Amino acid sequence: MARGAAGVSKTVRKNNSRAAANKTAAHEGGLRQAMTWAHTWIGVLLGGVLMVAFFMGSVAVFDREIDRWMMPATRIEAAPPGIDIDTVVPRAVDALAAGKPLREWAVTLPEARTPVMIARVRYAAAGGQIRLADPRTGALLPDAGTLGASSFFYPLHYNLHLRVWNIGYWLVGLAAMAMLAAIVSGVIVHVRIFRDFFTFRPRKQLQRSLLDLHNLTGVLALPFHAVISFSGICIVYMILVPAGINALYQQPNTFYEQALSGYSRPAAGVAAPMAPLGPMVDAARARWGGAAPAAIRMWNPGDANAVVKISRSVGDRVSLADDAAYFDGATGALLHHAPLQPAATTQRFLTGMHFIAFDHWPLRWLYFLGGLAGCVLIGTGQLYWLDKRHARHGERGVRLAAAVTAAMTTGLVIATLAMMVANRLLPVTLPSREFIEAGLFFLVWLATAIHARVAMRPGSRTLVPWRQQCLAIAALALAAPVCNGITTGDWLPLALARGQFAVAGVDIALLLTGALALTTARRVRRVEAARAAAAPNLEEAKHAERA
Template sequence: MKKTPFIKPALRLAMLWPHTWAGVTLGGMLMVIFFMGSLSVFAPEIDRWMMPSTRLAAPEGPVSLDQAVRPLVDRLSAGRTVQGWFVRLPEERNPVLTLRLRAEGGVIDGVASADGAMLPPVGTLGASSFFYPLHYSLHLRMGFIGIWIVSFATVAMLVGLISGVIIHARIFKDFFTFRSWGQTRRSVLDLHNLTGVLALPFHLMISFTGVVIIAPIVLPSGVNALYGGGIEGFYNDAIGGFDRPRAGAAAPLAPLDPMVAEARRLWGGGKVGYVQVLHPGDAAAYVRVSRSTEDRISLNNEPVVFDGVTGAVVKHAPLGPVVAAQRFLSGLHIVAFHHWSLRWLYFLLGLSGCALIGSGLLCWLEKRRAAHGVRAGVGWRVVAAMSCATTVGLLLATLAMMAANRALPADAPSRAMMEVAVFFGVWIASAIHAGARSAGGPPWRSQTGAAAGLAVACVALNGLTTGDHPFQALADGKMAVFGVDSVLLLTAALAFAAALRLGRPAKGRVGVEEAKHA
């Protein structure tokens, strides 16, 4: 009796089209999203590397807002009327005070140590303000267009994952198959299957939770139906927002430390993440104290709002079940909580997503070349150039930005924008180089070799400009700096090994039957 297949061939064939073209058309975008998301897992550590003045020891106890922060606000405002100010308090991974004031004449930013001593301007966007926003918005803020694009690509990733499971009926066999020797194309196909199967639960979770985070923006109908004022009403009503206008009558701001103590009592413990003061010096002043999420998965920071003059609690309401679930899933995606082994797992599995996407693009390129002999066709060349630019080219741009961060003078005007210009300049140059060379195949070897050199240069420049070479950083307990340098050196070694491997002559082509699985 003939055995009936678990998945019918017709269904597998039907799933092949969305799987292939979702990857080919949006693979480059997904590579940016996954790579920058992986870096964002260690954004505070990369910030310490890119901002040498913030390489401080974490404070041993809580910071007094009245003794350390309020005098700092007075110095920064320099007598100007302040409409409001915000401070993020130091913690283990980010050991500095970060302030932002809205005053007459514009916004004032400052960074200080835990005792209130001002630090030099950081002169860079760092990972938190460049790599992380690039992950979820592509730095296209007008009309949330970047978030819309990322949302569409994320849904396409879910389609690719589900259709991939249906296409690859030998999913359990693929889990134990990786032939790293012999034919390169067979190795790439095995890598695609292995990363797809091994990290499938993570990829499904991270894609789904990414959609959940931005659902209130891209699917606003439910938000509009439940909360007045649309997306702003959602965040105000559902996540502890509060607002009231100025009264126009002067009144002194009450001490802030008792408000912090009361907020911690209402929370039943926990640390303060940040504090926001609105309308200071006015009778309608109010203070929002928000909890740090370092000790929990959920991003529910349980804000407590106080009257700024009397110090009485104005608002403290628990989240509803739907919003609580959304905050939990958001925290599962962003992994802001302290758990070092899980953080490394997120980082490695995120990079496995890059390997999955990149190997899928390579499989498509090699299948087309093997089946049709097309090397210089326009479509093939475009995908080839895009694949090179969004894999090795993206790595080159990131390393070039980090090298520029250490090479540019600390007092250079518009230094942060110069670093951004280096990033996009190198990225565009790598794409042009890949396009010009793609007729004979993408220039993988030359670009991986350049990446190896840049990674070593980053470590060398950091040691020369700050004195914190890896051994010194380790001796001084600057584990963030040591960790970033170590990953850079590992990147250099892997890129150099890849360049050597790519320099070897090919040992043949993958068989037709194996190419069908690409």
């Protein structure tokens, strides 16, 4: 009896343990299934916005170097360390003002990556201008005729050039928050995260290879993707979460001044001569422990209540806190200089991590590679979903998604290269040249989607004409350095000999891009030929099975 009771008890315990294990497995399976659904549709719905943000963010890591390539007039010798600020700054501002009264002006001083000054003025009546100036003399340089990387590719990264009602900021901010959710859900879905790091099978079936590459790039750059997405949200938090500011401040500018330790005062309406800028810069440097100034800005110039803001260079630290010092424009006396509050200090540090404005070339290259890894992560995820859906459901409802995928991957690269080639071929004196360049970018970008949609052959295993678009990338990437050499004389060997390393670096990157695209096109051609050869055998096997 005792033995029988013990056996029954043991059996019950085993059954209970098995039921608990099954329940746990079912729970885990349900969680993973839910996370898989969320992970998939985040990529499908917002993958295009994320691709633009990551690709243009990667390009923007070297925006100033690309500016040198796109603006030949700025390829000048570096200014001496101690430029005469009281001579070159007023000369550039006066030339840009052209005798008109000003509401304010600002001059960004040269630094290692930007050998020119950037002068901005706002007229008292309306409007304003931005021009580049030679820091050695203060003379204005010829109109660049282009927005360049810093004013086109870089803003495309964070606002998609959709400034109306801040739509672009909202879209990119939503995509960044979705990216964080995708990272968390991806970690839950891929429980074998360390095994995924070492697994890549390029010769397997397309879906398997795409998933391996997706997992590999996701795990490899996981910390970077998490930090860059979170810090991107922190940059625009005042746009994404304005409720607290609107509830506590009638004027948002008051909040910005308090949060960023700013200062302002109204004009007195009384004319007064301006004090020299040099002593103000020296006083600011003394407060910064000898750090270099980055920019000088003046409100209400020529007024007794003029205010001069001198901002600190951030090239020697991560934080983007400019530690600005404010001076009386008429007397040169210090008006305001206070450290940031802890919350603002944290936000400025996170912003600096995202912008990488500090001088650290190895880390800059790691940011660039991390951004490209993000592009591969997003692109392989989209292609995996596309190929899987095509295999299950055929071409119905997939062709449009394939065209959009092509535009957001190869099409984005083609549009970027097309703009760079146009930058070298369009006449410098062409009116509104910078807007024509930007218009060509968007037209070519749209054309890649149309080409992908039109070129899809019904019944083809490959939905997107990858080979043709890779050949377009190769042609444009290889043509750009040639166009640069013909139009400026700065051929790659001469650029290296002259010390134009920014121009030479862009040329080398273009040549490598062209070589990679050409290699990819050749490999795609071999794969397509192999699939075409295997198709008749597959059809014969199907007919044999039916018979």
